[in-house]
Amino acid sequence: MIGGIVGAGVFGLPYAFAQGGAAVGLIELLLLGGLLLVLQLMFAEVVVQTPGKRRLTSYVEHYLGRGWKWVALVAMAFGIWGAMLAYMSIGGDFLITLFSPNLEETSVVYAFLISILTSVMIYGGLRVASRVEVVVVGALLFLFAFIVLSALPQIQVSNYLAFNVKNAFLPYGVSLFALTGLGIVPEMKDVLGVGHKRLLAPAIVAAMTLIIVLYVLFSLSVVGVTGAQTTPTAFAGLIPILGNGFGTLTSLLGALTILSIYMVLGVELLNTLKFDFHLPHGVSWALVTFVPMGLFALGLRELIWIIGFVGAVLNGM
Numbered sequence: 001m002i003g004g005i006v007g008a009g010v011f012g013l014p015y016a017f018a019q020g021g022a023a024v025g026l027i028e029l030l031l032l033g034g035l036l037l038v039l040q041l042m043f044a045e046v047v048v049q050t051p052g053k054r055r056l057t058s059y060v061e062h063y064l065g066r067g068w069k070w071v072a073l074v075a076m077a078f079g080i081w082g083a084m085l086a087y088m089s090i091g092g093d094f095l096i097t098l099f100s101p102n103l104e105e106t107s108v109v110y111a112f113l114i115s116i117l118t119s120v121m122i123y124g125g126l127r128v129a130s131r132v133e134v135v136v137v138g139a140l141l142f143l144f145a146f147i148v149l150s151a152l153p154q155i156q157v158s159n160y161l162a163f164n165v166k167n168a169f170l171p172y173g174v175s176l177f178a179l180t181g182l183g184i185v186p187e188m189k190d191v192l193g194v195g196h197k198r199l200l201a202p203a204i205v206a207a208m209t210l211i212i213v214l215y216v217l218f219s220l221s222v223v224g225v226t227g228a229q230t231t232p233t234a235f236a237g238l239i240p241i242l243g244n245g246f247g248t249l250t251s252l253l254g255a256l257t258i259l260s261i262y263m264v265l266g267v268e269l270l271n272t273l274k275f276d277f278h279l280p281h282g283v284s285w286a287l288v289t290f291v292p293m294g295l296f297a298l299g300l301r302e303l304i305w306i307i308g309f310v311g312a313v314l315n316g317m
Contacts, residue, residue, distance in 0.1 A: 001207035010214075085300055097239075139253050162228060225237075235251065269288045
């Protein structure tokens with residue numbers, strides 16, 4: 001669950017906090033976190049009690065009717081494709097910091113490289129994804145701990161006092177994007193297996209609690225250091241203050257995080273198309289992988305706009 005939720009959204013949270021105000025951002029994040037935890041536990045109950053191998057859209061059809069299934073598909077598919085766009089964008093920036101710090105034009109090449117690499121793993125399905133996540137989540141937790149501890153000595157309390165009423169709802173869309181992971185619940189049930197499905201609810205509570213704590217610590221740490229100068233991808237504003245070594249390590253782990261969640265969301269959509277719409281594996285895989293590549297090629301690359309729209313509109317739907 002951690003690997004399926006934590007991604008580009010968390011890297012946009014500090015910017016949203018800085019623009020709207022740290023206190024406003026914190027309140028919106030905590031309220032949405034609590035709401036989504038309740039929704040995920042409710043959905044987990046549906047998943048456990050309903051027979052058959054289904055995904056989100058099939059559950060919607062089963063309880064609400066065929067018409068709502070298509071509404072759910074549109075929201076889910078475009079939400080995941082939008083997320084993939086965001087991950088391509090920020091992943092390209094991470095790889096630039098690692099390999100080509102003076103060649104910003106290579107960002108597009110690196111973005112497509114990330115998409116191609118993860119597409120290979122997506123083809124392997126849930127079996128591959130669940131094994132990769134064990135390693136990635138460990139690296140992810142280290143990344144957050146390292147950033148928070150590095151930032152602590154540089155924090156200025158005055159950076160938390162800013163407030164801009166015009167941007168008060170900017171953290172809403174970004175937070176909703178960063179926290180949403182309803183569709184991952186059926187994948188969790190499959191990983192646990194029938195004999196351990198009673199562990200689904202505790203796993204959701206543990207994962208969401210850890211995610212919210214990480215988001216709060218990360219966002220407040222970055223805003224406390226960079227204040228109004230916080231950048232849309234968080235790390236760019238920290239590197240001049242904390243040094244190039246910090247930039248290299250965070251970019252390496254950040255790229256690993258992006259590869260992870262890109263893969264997990266791709267598998268989620270792949271299985272939805274396979275199990276709920278009975279499309280062949282190859283056709284489902286092609287739809288999952290080539291649509292975000294095409295949209296990226298058309299120029300949809302603005303990180304904060306993408307995650308704000310996907311979070312507020314598609315995830316809200």
